[in-house]
Amino acid sequence: MTLVAIDLGTTNSLISVFTEEGPVLIPNALGDVLTPSAVGLSNANEVIVGAQAKNRLVTHPKKTFARFKRYMGTNRDFKLGRKTYRAEELSALVLRSLKADAEKHLGVTVTRAIISVPAYFNDVQRKATYAAGKMAGLTVERLINEPTAAALAYGLNSKDDENTFIVIDLGGGTFDVSILEIFDGIMEVRASAGDAFLGGEDFTDAVVKEFGTQLGPQFEKLDAKAHGLLRDLADRAKVELSQKEEVGVKFNTGKDQVKLTITREKFDEVSASLIKKLRMPIQRAISDAGMRAENIDRVVLVGGATRMPVVRQHVTRLLKLFPEHKLDPDHVVAMGAAVQAGLVDRHEALEDVVMTDVCPFTLGTEVAIEHKSGGFEAGHFQPVIERNTVIPVSRVVTNSTVRKGQTQIELGIYQGEAPRVKDNVLLGKLNIAIPKNPKEHEAFDIRFTYDVSGILEVIVTVHSSQKANTLILEGNPGSLSQAEISKRFKELEKLKVHPKDKAENAAVISRLERAYENQLGDVRSMISHRLVDFQSVLEAQKETDIELARSEMNKWLDHIENMDIF
Amino acid sequence: MGLDEATNDQRQIKKAYARKLKEIRPDEDAAGFMALRDAFERARDYAKYADDENGNIAFTDMIFEAVKDDSELEQIAIQSVVNVQISDEDYPLIEKPLGFEERMSTRIQEMLKNPWERSSKSAWDELFEDPELSSLDAEADFKNIMRGTLLSYFGYYDADGHEQNRPRGPKKVSSEVATFMFDKMGWHYPETLSFNQQHEIEWLRQELDVINRDKKPMTELYDDDDENESIFFGFFIVIGLYALYQLASVLFDK
Numbered sequence: 001m002t003l004v005a006i007d008l009g010t011t012n013s014l015i016s017v018f019t020e021e022g023p024v025l026i027p028n029a030l031g032d033v034l035t036p037s038a039v040g041l042s043n044a045n046e047v048i049v050g051a052q053a054k055n056r057l058v059t060h061p062k063k064t065f066a067r068f069k070r071y072m073g074t075n076r077d078f079k080l081g082r083k084t085y086r087a088e089e090l091s092a093l094v095l096r097s098l099k100a101d102a103e104k105h106l107g108v109t110v111t112r113a114i115i116s117v118p119a120y121f122n123d124v125q126r127k128a129t130y131a132a133g134k135m136a137g138l139t140v141e142r143l144i145n146e147p148t149a150a151a152l153a154y155g156l157n158s159k160d161d162e163n164t165f166i167v168i169d170l171g172g173g174t175f176d177v178s179i180l181e182i183f184d185g186i187m188e189v190r191a192s193a194g195d196a197f198l199g200g201e202d203f204t205d206a207v208v209k210e211f212g213t214q215l216g217p218q219f220e221k222l223d224a225k226a227h228g229l230l231r232d233l234a235d236r237a238k239v240e241l242s243q244k245e246e247v248g249v250k251f252n253t254g255k256d257q258v259k260l261t262i263t264r265e266k267f268d269e270v271s272a273s274l275i276k277k278l279r280m281p282i283q284r285a286i287s288d289a290g291m292r293a294e295n296i297d298r299v300v301l302v303g304g305a306t307r308m309p310v311v312r313q314h315v316t317r318l319l320k321l322f323p324e325h326k327l328d329p330d331h332v333v334a335m336g337a338a339v340q341a342g343l344v345d346r347h348e349a350l351e352d353v354v355m356t357d358v359c360p361f362t363l364g365t366e367v368a369i370e371h372k373s374g375g376f377e378a379g380h381f382q383p384v385i386e387r388n389t390v391i392p393v394s395r396v397v398t399n400s401t402v403r404k405g406q407t408q409i410e411l412g413i414y415q416g417e418a419p420r421v422k423d424n425v426l427l428g429k430l431n432i433a434i435p436k437n438p439k440e441h442e443a444f445d446i447r448f449t450y451d452v453s454g455i456l457e458v459i460v461t462v463h464s465s466q467k468a469n470t471l472i473l474e475g476n477p478g479s480l481s482q483a484e485i486s487k488r489f490k491e492l493e494k495l496k497v498h499p500k501d502k503a504e505n506a507a508v509i510s511r512l513e514r515a516y517e518n519q520l521g522d523v524r525s526m527i528s529h530r531l532v533d534f535q536s537v538l539e540a541q542k543e544t545d546i547e548l549a550r551s552e553m554n555k556w557l558d559h560i561e562n563m564d565i566f
Numbered sequence: 567m568g569l570d571e572a573t574n575d576q577r578q579i580k581k582a583y584a585r586k587l588k589e590i591r592p593d594e595d596a597a598g599f600m601a602l603r604d605a606f607e608r609a610r611d612y613a614k615y616a617d618d619e620n621g622n623i624a625f626t627d628m629i630f631e632a633v634k635d636d637s638e639l640e641q642i643a644i645q646s647v648v649n650v651q652i653s654d655e656d657y658p659l660i661e662k663p664l665g666f667e668e669r670m671s672t673r674i675q676e677m678l679k680n681p682w683e684r685s686s687k688s689a690w691d692e693l694f695e696d697p698e699l700s701s702l703d704a705e706a707d708f709k710n711i712m713r714g715t716l717l718s719y720f721g722y723y724d725a726d727g728h729e730q731n732r733p734r735g736p737k738k739v740s741s742e743v744a745t746f747m748f749d750k751m752g753w754h755y756p757e758t759l760s761f762n763q764q765h766e767i768e769w770l771r772q773e774l775d776v777i778n779r780d781k782k783p784m785t786e787l788y789d790d791d792d793e794n795e796s797i798f799f800g801f802f803i804v805i806g807l808y809a810l811y812q813l814a815s816v817l818f819d820k
Contacts, residue, residue, distance in 0.1 A: 142593075184584035280752070283702055293702040318702050344593065354587050356603075390603055392596040417757040452593045 003141060003345050004102050005114045005337035007149075008091060008129070010069040010173030010199060011304065013037045014334035015098040017106065018342030020349070023153065023335040028101045029503040034330060035098060037172075039090045040064030041081045046498040048506070049097040055510035058517055061228040065090055067201055070173050072121075073128035088128050088480065092135035092492055099136060113138045114344065116337045118174035119145035119360050120194030122415050123427045123456050130455075131480050135489045142344055143453040146171070147178035148189055148357050149336030150302040153327060155180065155187050156339055156353070164190075164291070165298035168282065168315055168323070169333070170305040173199035177281045179289040179296070185352045190289035191388040192360035193281040198274065200238075200305030206270045207234035211251070211260045218253060226254055229517055233260075236565050241267050242307050248566045252518045268310050275314050282318060288388045299323040302332045359450050362387040366412035366421045368402055376402050381414060381421045384448040391454070396447040405438035411446070413458060432460050432469055505538055505546065508553050515560050523560065530556070579609045666704070667711055674715040684739055687746050694750045709751055716747075717766055720773050737775070744774035754779045 004026075007014045012034040016025045025033040030051055038053035041063045048056070056064045065078050071087040078085045095113075102110050117129050126143055133140035147167040154165070162183045169176040176194040180187060208231050212219040222230065233249040240247045241264055248261040268275075286293055299315060301323045306312065315323055327335065342350045364383040368376040385395050401409060409432050416424025434442050447459040461468045480488070498506065512534065516527045530553065537549040583606040592599040673693065676683075683689040699708050717723065720738075739747075748754050748771070756767045770776070 183580050186580075186584045186587055279702075283706070286702060287706070292706070317700050320701050352588060354584075354591060356587075356592055390607075392592055392600060394600060418755060451596070 001112055002102075002106060002108055002110055003112045003114065003341045004099075004110050005116070005144075005334060005341040006095065006098055007116045007146070007334035007337055008069065008095065008132075009037055009171055009333075010067055010201060011037060012172070012330065013094050013098060014331065015102050016334045016338035016341075017102070018338045018345070018347055018350075022156075022349070023338035023342075025331060025334055025338075026102050026105045028097070029104075030507055033334075035094070035101070036066065037069065037091075037094050038064060038066040039068075039080070039093045042498055042506075045081055046496045047093055048498045049093055050503070050507075052498075052503065052507045052510045055507070055514045058225070058228045058232050058514045059510070061224045067173060070197070072132070073124040086480075086488075088132040089135060089488055089492060091129070091132040092489075093495075095132060095136035095138060096492070096497075099138060111137070111139055112141050114142045114144055114337055114341050115140055116144050116146045116149050116333050117454075118169075118171070118194060118196060119147050119176045119178060119192040120174065120196045121454070122196075122361070122425055123363075123454070125196075126454050128480075131485045134485050135492055137489070137493075142340065143455075144337055144340045145176070145178070145189075145192065145357060145360075145454070146174075146333045147176045147192060147302065148180075148355070149334075149340060150300060150332045151178060151180045151187060151189070151336065152339040152355060153332045153336035154298075154300050154324070155182050158182065163297050164295060165300055166282070166285070166296050166319065167300045167302060168278075168306065169302040170278070170311060171199050171303035171333075172201050172305070173197075175199060175278065175281060177285040179285050179291065185354065187353070187355040188390075189355075189357045190291075191285045192358055193285040193288065194360065195277060195281055198277050200303070200308075202274050203271050203305065203308065204231065204235045204238055206274065207238050207262060207267065210262055210266065210270050211249075214260050215251075215253070215258065222253065225517070226252075232514070233518070233564060236561075237262060238267070238308075240565050242309060250518070250564050250566075252520055257520050264309070271310060275310060278311070278314060279318065282315075293319050296321065300332075301325055302329050304330050356390050357452065358388045359385055359391050359393065359454065360387060361415050362417055363413070363415050363427075363448055363450065363456060365397075365399075365446055366414060367399060379421050381416070381419055381424055384446065385450055387417065389450075392449070392451050394447060394449040396445050398443055398445050400441040400443040401434060402441075404441055405436055406442065407434050407436050408432065409434060409444075411458075411460065413456075427456070430458065430460070430469075432462075434462055435465050437464065504550060508534065508550055508557075511557050512553070515557060518564055519560070523563075527560070576610065576613060579606065579613060583609075666698075666707065670708055670711045671715050674712060675719065678715075678719050678738070685743055687743060690743065690747060690750070712747075712751060713763070713766060713770070716770055720770070722766065722769055722773075739774055741775035741777055744770075745777045745779070748776050749779070 002017060005016045005018070005023075007016075014025055014033055014035070016023055018024075027033050028035045028050060032051070035050045036054035038050065038057060040048050040053040040056050040060060042048050053064050054066065057066055063080065065080065068078060068087040068090045072091065074087065076087065078087070078090060095115075099110050099113075113133060115129055115133055117126060121129070129143060130140050147169045150167045150169055151165065154167075155163075164179065164181050167176075167178045167180065169178075174194065174196050175198040176192065178192045179190040181190055182188075211230060211234055215222075230251055233251055237247045237249050241262065244264075246261060246263045248259055251258050251260055286296070296319060299319055299321045301312065301315065306315075306323075306325075306329050312323060339350070340355070343353065343355065362383045363385045364381050366378065367380050367382040368378040369380045370376055382397065382399075384397050385393055389395075411430045411432060412421060413427045413430065414421050414424040415427055418424050432444070434444070443463040445459075445461045445463070447461070449457045449459070451457070457470065459468055459470050509531070512527055512531045516524060516531070519527060534549055534553055537545055540546075583602070586602055587599075590598040590602050677689065677693065678684050699705050753767050753770075754776075756764050759767065
């Protein structure tokens with residue numbers, strides 16, 4: 001059975017496998033290895049995923065969603081047509097599309113997968129990723145932290161050297177830092193830190209805001225469609241700014257076409273507050289590893305957002321080292337995840353490689369602390385597994401009841417670094433029955449076990465009865481129960497999906513429609529003519545003609561789209 | 567085992583660990599791995615710190631407990647304890663540009679002595695934003711210097727420094743400026759610092775009357791549409807107030 005590896009990103013997703021030649025990325029129906037993490041409904045109410053959906057973000061903003069990874073494990077609903085979906089379900093649709101691509105490419109059924117997640121994803125978000133996999137009909141064998149995967153991709157080439165390197169992963173929506181040490185074929189993650197709410201999309205938002213200021217009061221009046229268009233242009237301008245000093249865009253407000261410009265200097269200014277946020281996680285990872293920045297030999301940049309010169313400069317200044325970029329920052333995580341797949345399957349090319357990872361945050365429980373006066377104060381955090389402990393790990397603490405004769409305890413499980421639980425993240429609450437004992441305080445053990453995928457299991461054993469309660473964290477507002485997952489899986493199964501073999505043509509149409517939105521006058525009417533032409537070619541159903549028309553159309557669209565950005 | 571140089575010990579322990587790890591993989595034998603990891607971490611720490619027989623005995627015990635059949639790792643570890651010396655591999659000596667510490671410490675002291683500068687946020691900001699502090703190591707060093715200088719300037723090291731109700735002089739730094747310093751130095755939540763350092767920061771916080779900053783818990787960031795709720799509650803509050811007003815007017819009429 002083939003084990004595939006999936007990089008389920010905020011902006012783009014990839015699927016890969018480990019072969020004799022090493023990690024290989026699998027292209028989608030359009031021939032791209034990057035599939036945009038966007039989901040939408042077509043006009044015929046069929047589900048569409050990928051580039052086509054991304055284009056329709058501009059033309060059909062109400063029937064398309066992207067950037068839902070940020071809401072994994074939350075109760076936020078996305079309304080698509082008549083039904084509402086959770087972020088897990090939208091992710092499942094992306095996973096299903098990737099799965100179909102892999103099956104077509106490899107010629108076998110794919111049911112087992114490894115999925116990469118940001119190192120800083122908490123327990124709820126990790127379980128949500130598992131659930132998404134399940135809803136897509138995949139058995140998720142393992143979750144791997146994204147920076148660790150990136151390090152695997154880089155480290156494989158130098159597995160026999162002794163090296164310490166820092167992986168800085170700024171993706172579409174999340175920021176992760178990991179420190180790795182390689183010795184004798186062992187890849188050891190020393191420390192991880194991060195920010196689950198910082199990524200390239202925030203830089204795009206900063207550009208949108210800047211354009212908004214330039215537009216003035218008009219900006220407030222824009223409808224959803226125009227907003228989508230502006231964001232799309234801002235995103236492309238941001239990418240272009242990595243090459244040029246100044247970028248202009250032509251924006252169709254609905255009434256007229258406005259020219260907006262942004263210089264690199266201005267961009268650096270509007271993104272300064274985001275750049276500042278990079279510092280703390282880097283600092284923390286280094287100090288947690290018991291190191292100083294000067295002990296680091298190599299800096300590896302991962303994630304599309306690290307292409308921005310302002311990010312590179314800042315990292316260089318902080319670490320006084322020039323970053324490496326041998327591998328494509330968009331591909332690294334998927335390639336590393338494939339290496340992990342090879343490791344799990346004990347591929348012979350990876351015989352003498354072992355990887356160990358850490359738990360990036362402190363996990364613990366809520367406790368009440370006794371005052372000198374005899375009263376109790378609740379709300380204190382008691383760490384059980386300290387952050388950056390090597391996993392798998394199992395740790396135990398012994399607590400006792402606050403009162404004699406107490407028959408129940410409510411145990412709050414938290415993640416975080418603050419001494420008070422109110423400042424930490426609640427992972428779940430557990431109710432445990434305690435045998436009634438009016439004479440003494442009952443003692444009980446709380447054991448936390450954190451496995452290689454970063455999933456937490458809590459076992460509470462009461463001393464007197466020796467009864468062990470294995471507790472799965474459920475009932476958190478953001479997590480789904482097993483029954484609900486299988487119910488949603490069946491519902492997703494029923495959805496009509498836009499046929500894959502037509503994806504290439506549909507992508508051209510959605511691209512034409514997007515271009516149409518942003519143009520005025522002659523160009524606009526030219527596009528609508530082309531649209532009619534292309535549709536008539538499609539109706540003739542001659543494969544060679546269609547192929548020719550498609551490549552011609554894409555070339556022409558490249559040209560038209562370049563006119564937007566100058 | 568030919569361990570002539572003490573600095574080799576860390577490497578030897580790592581090598582032995584690496585060999586063993588290839589047999590006991592973390593994803594296949596979780597329990598075995600946990601025992602091995604425990605042994606490794608303790609071996610590493612003992613090699614670093616142990617300087618008497620105690621370390622030797624404790625370590626041997628630990629090895630027998632954890633990896634009973636692993637005589638190799640044990641041998642190396644015992645060797646490493648015999649040749650004890652603190653290795654500078656993981657805790658390297660701090661190397662800085664010459665005079666950095668003195669320069670910075672003098673600068674901070676001068677600012678503290680100058681009544682205008684010490685109460686000016688922008689003067690402090692200028693110091694904190696000094697381009698010389700832009701690298702991570704320099705910043706970490708600077709924070710240590712800043713902490714040390716403040717502590718000694720405000721009398722932490724004086725004989726009565728820890729007494730709760732000792733007489734205090736007039737406040738030299740306003741709590742607003744002190745809070746600003748804490749903001750800039752990241753001392754409101756000094757989670758990355760050692761226990762002692764956290765204690766020192768806590769002392770400074772009380773001494774300088776720093777205003778506490780509440781950290782936003784991460785979960786709050788999930789919700790984008792909170793305004794609706796406040797409008798909703800606001801609505802009830804308005805209704806409540808109106809009802810009270812009605813009630814009051816009825817009562818007063820009587």
